[in-house]
């Protein structure tokens with residue numbers, strides 16, 4: 001094998017220069033910078049003899065066909081869009097690893113075709129809805145989503161047209177029928193693997209999420225003249241609840257709960273807060289555990305509010321079920337990591353990924369690479385070249401094993 005982790009990191013760094021901003025890496029759904037990414041990766045794919053197409057959702061697709069063409073196909077990929085001021089590896093590394101696996105295996109006869117996909121959209125930055133690229137593969141990039149508009153009033157359908165594609169052809173962007181598995185490599189974007197001192201991890205499930213907007217309401221009043229026992233302080237009530245959410249989450253294995261935004265009114269140093277609005281984000285691999293925990297958190301908020309003579313309300317803004325990765329492919333991924341000498345822990349992904357969309361239709365597996373410092377969604381995001389070497393080797397083992405089944 002000639003291509004190595006350092007080459008792949010160099011490719012990710014090159015792709016990071018294709019940006020809609022001059023000062024950082026920002027690449028949202030089908031802005032012109034995505035043409036440069038497609039050209040860069042498409043040239044590499046074509047040099048390996050792959051057939052390169054861009055589907056109507058703007059996904060880059062490169063097909064490596066065995067001769068004669070196999071009746072079975074493995075899809076490998078991740079996303080090519082980024083958050084604003086992003087790092088070079090989130091998403092892109094999974095696509096680059098897919099092409100590198102083809103490069104390493106192209107001269108070996110495998111009874112399996114490999115399609116590498118670079119999804120056009122996963123982060124949800126431009127239209128506020130994530131996974132536009134992978135949703136197209138399972139026929140869920142529907143008219144409602146195509147009609148969404150960005151801050152300039154440009155719809156998804158119009159963005160597709162401006163990129164030189166035809167949204168009326170969106171049905172052609174689905175998973176191709178011989179596809180029997182999906183493999184996604186992704187940086188962990190968290191500190192767990194680094195903490196365990198392991199280069200790779202295998203994802204068994206992507207956590208479900210509950211999101212709420214809450215409001216504590218009391219009475220705004222003079223901070224100097226209102227005695228403590230006659231106050232209805234919304235911020236003190238919210239604060240008590242926020243620490244109780246943290247304490248409850250610490251007591252449930254695998255649960256993460258976050259109140260990250262709190263806005264009080266009227267924001268004056270000499271006025272007791274009358275209203276506080278907060279966020280709540282709760283995630284767990286088990287939907288039952290998550291929903292039960294959320295119920296308890298909201299009950300706790302009501303009790304705190306009652307005791308403090310406040311009112312409390314909570315509006316659900318997201319209830320997303322957890323998604324299991326395929327049991328067989330997950331064990332195959334662990335064995336493939338083990339072949340490289342790496343015992344990969346089984347993990348839950350707290351973040352959403354394209355695999356959670358594709359898994360709804362195709363058996364899917366995900367391999368995480370350690371994120372130094374746990375950093376992601378920032379320019380400091382990085383990856384170790386030795387870990388990329390191992391990921392590539394594991395991917396090659398995975399494809400060889402998979403092709404024998």
Ligand SMILES: [Zn+2]
Nearest residue numbers: 079090091122
């Ligand atoms: Zn990502």
